[in-house]
Amino acid sequence: MKYQVLGPIKLVDGDTAQVIQAQKMGTALAVLVVHANQVVSTKQLIGEIWDEDPPLRAVPALHVYISQLRKLLSRPGDEDSPIVTQAPGYLLKVDPEDIDYLVFQELVRTGRGHLMRGRGEEALAAFEQALGLWCGPMLSGLPIGPMGRGLVTRIEEIRVECLERLVETKLMLGRHRELVSSLYGLINEHPLNEVFYEQLMRALYSSGRRADALRVYRTAWETLDRELGLEPGARLREAQRTILARDADRVRVAG
Structure with missing residues (x-):
């Protein structure tokens, strides 16, 4: 399973891609994905899903979203869900190579290194591959709270830097x-x-x-x-x- 957040949030399983249509469930998944392999507290999840206006029954509603996500992420033959309950909240177990925004950052780092060493063609390939991962504004269409907004701003800054370095590389190559x-x-x-x-x-x-x-x-x-x-x-x-x-x-x- 691969997770895409550089655009609308998607789950990609082989040749099948699924967009999460339910916004609050999508936000819950997005928070777990962008904090992959880290525990996200119930309080943080509620803050991201409902921002400053959570309903009275926010905790039971969150449990429902997590249950739905576990069903969505389950695979035949796999007994364990990638979403683990771990105090004080939940954790998504995933290989970083299966999350597009982490791959994007690694490709930008690779491109920087090539550019610093004067390897223009290699830098160009890395920057173009990085930008090719984008399918629209990060987490577009999802309501997100302060943690999500901060990350979106940071990754967008890296995208602009990548564009600048891509142009610089092409100028270097004439x-x-x-x-x-x-x-x-x-x-x-x-x-x-x-x-x-x-x-x-x-x-x-x-x-x-x-x-x-x-x-x-x-x-x-x-x-x-x-x-x-x-x-x-x-x-x-x-x-x-x-x-x-x-x-x-x-x-x-x-x-």
């Missing part, structure tokens, strides 16, 4: 032209991310589109000023200076 359209899309999705603006400037400039690269800098400046009251950071300013300096060198050489 794939400037193929990056331009995808970087415009990333900026539309993350309009305050200065890394994507700087990478787009480099991709455009290396594709012979100097004026477009400088327009990207102006767009970044206007967006950051309008939304945050900030000027571009050092990395973006350096990208602009580099383009202007190279253009000035070309003029001197031509003259």
Whole structure:
């Protein structure tokens, strides 16, 4: 059994994938999955399922959800359920390699290592494989409490980092032209991310589109000023200076 949380929560058994339709049961499973092989207390589970407004009979309701999940996860011939009762709550026994968000993090770590060693093709393969695990926003469609929200925020930050490093790897490999359209899309999705603006400037400039690269800098400046009251950071300013300096060198050489 494999557990997917990078998108709607799914159970994958061989060629069969099952989306958990019941929201509260899905939330209970999601909490156990993201804390795999750790005991999650009854109190924590109730807080994640109902947040700050649990019903009076929250504990019996939780027992029902756990019972339903055990039936859902049971397999012919297996006497033991992967969901174990262990004070003060429950624990999901699972191989970390069967949980997509843990595999995702490991692939990102692998990609980082390859990139640091200058192994561009290997880094690219790891980052692309990591991003290929995503099927939508993490735990989309599920109501989750503070523990879940914190994890979703952290994994989303790693996803953005993975996107940044994927682009950086392609720039290193000289794939400037193929990056331009995808970087415009990333900026539309993350309009305050200065890394994507700087990478787009480099991709455009290396594709012979100097004026477009400088327009990207102006767009970044206007967006950051309008939304945050900030000027571009050092990395973006350096990208602009580099383009202007190279253009000035070309003029001197031509003259």
